[in-house]
Amino acid sequence: ILNVEQSPQSLHVQEGDSTNFTCSFPSSNFYALHWYRWETAKSPEALFVMTLNGDEKKKGRISATLNTKEGYSYLYIKGSQPEDSATYLCAFSASSARQLTFGSGTQLTVLP
Amino acid sequence: DTGVSQNPRHKITKRGQNVTFRCDPISEHNRLYWYRQTLGQGPEFLTYFQNEAQLEKSRLLSDRFSAERPKGSFSTLEIQRTEQGDSAMYLCASLDGYEQYFGPGTRLTVT
16 A cells, blocks of 8 residues: 655745645655645646656746655745645656555645 | 546535546547545545556445546546445546646535
8 A cells, every 4th residue: 555645734824935845655666756736626736747866846936856765755835925825735656557646735825 | 728627517416326427638648547535635546547448446446436438538437326425526637648637626425
């Protein structure tokens, strides 16, 4: 049974604060690690897909790192804005079939 | 809009009734996945298709659940004799390379 853990479960920050979340996943049989952002009533939006140990990806104020040997990934948001409020999900795939095993998510609320 | 679409967006049904959901993936994507998300949890894998072939089913997919993708384009997920425990968000995704693109989901409430 694959177990993907995310922390914290929820987070409230002030506008302008920087924040980070953690995702831990099995370090064996790694294929890819995904980060999604999910706003209420919308489709989950893909942020990053990372496949190689040491990968670092960046999109605007959001960045992510990957350590496949120890089984963790960090997502960073610099200078949080109210529109960053969402649930951030990480998902792990262990095979080329690519079905995803998700964590429970981190619910971020950015207060103006 | 060329994204993944799902219909209906919301479904309320009485226990024991059958329901069917539809997913229209992005047109050139051969792989299609179904997931289910319950409150406080991340989405859980149910099944996936490569074109019209259903290649894998999770143990979560009981005998009351059936999924089809008859022409390798849209897919349907049917739940027979619904139970209150089936209340969840049902998500569909289609695959391009490594990336799965999700639809907005169908929220099922069984009363």
